[in-house]
Amino acid sequence: MPEPEFEDLTARARIRDAAIALFAERGAGATTVRDIAEQAGVSPGLLRHHFGSKEALREACDAYVLDRLVQIKEKMLFDNPGFLPAVHPTVVRYNKYVTRALLDGSPSAAAMFDDMVRLSADWIEQHIPGLTKDYHSYAAVFTGMQSGLLAMHEHVSRALGADMFTPEGHVRLAAALIDFYSHPLLTPDLAAKVQSALDALRAKAEGA
Amino acid sequence: MPEPEFEDLTARARIRDAAIALFAERGAGATTVRDIAEQAGVSPGLLRHHFGSKEALREACDAYVLDRLVQIKEKMLFDNPGFLPAVHPTVVRYNKYVTRALLDGSPSAAAMFDDMVRLSADWIEQHIPGLTKDYHSYAAVFTGMQSGLLAMHEHVSRALGADMFTPEGHVRLAAALIDFYSHPLLTPDLAAKVQSALDALRAKAEGA
């Protein structure tokens, strides 16, 4: 199982890696097969030879990235104490890809999202019982925010003053995340106010 | 200032509204001028007549949406107790648009993101002093997560079992958000463990 970082890859692998990089960066819709071929240093024709079509290539990338990520993610979630984004460059790259795939409507990425929700819900219920009455909804919000934060990395990095995928930016992000996850933003009185507003809304929704 | 909901709009306004809807849904890159013209019920030629080019149309949409949202957002943030997404359909639509624009790299959307970070930082510092040492980084994470959650609305809705823009889904989302923001996910001992891991990481980053 060769790491994609290696330079001496087959053309097929270089095409796949180039596609993963470009799809993650701009999304599949905004990436042309010529861009991919150029970045991989091959001809557009070879791309078709190996993958048949752009869509088939996209699916191959999905399968490849998801396959390599699933084990790592499960491992991270279960034997890591926190919820910080991974630092390993490959994992970061793949996470960015999945995030884009989620936005592009990839079915396999969506399935992975659902897995993450289930995994998070189980983890939270096991480690922090009593946190919520509805672990699955809580985990849905948590997972959506995690991947959403990754999707917004460009803007979060700009606000942080450092790219969140560099060590410098990652440290700032992690510090903010620890504050974020260890101190409630809603104080009890604020929470009560919001809760009553929600109750009013719920009543209105059921009334109508 | 006519609401875009009205049916009796000029062709120019219909084009703009159709573009906003399609850009928000699929992103600007994946939307063709023909799609927009069709949805607006006009010819592609008229689109050019009014806006000159697809790119110019995108900028016009950016300016329009951002202009109409800025006041509403500021108002929301300052006289609303919570951080729940707005329910008003127009605001929801515009928020979705801005979220997409953020992902598509729109400069004006990015500027709005930065404004939101500043606004949030000020609000938090004023209402919940002592929450963090670095309000700006905290607000960067918070704003990134808020818009990111919106970007992931399709998947969050699926996990919630109801579209988060319908009353039913919104109630479930709001309930989960209240739990999320009022109970810390990191207990003190977990936070300490993560903090020490971060310190180790920081030392390593500075050492290298």
Added chain:
DNA sequence: GTCTATATAATGATAGAC
């Protein structure tokens, strides 16, 4: 202001040489 028709460019797909 609005349309039809067309020019130009870009894209994905294909065929065949090496």
Added chain:
DNA sequence: GTCTATCATTATATAGAC
């Protein structure tokens, strides 16, 4: 396995009629 050349389709941009 890899490339070059080319086709068919689709996109944007433009011109001119009504």
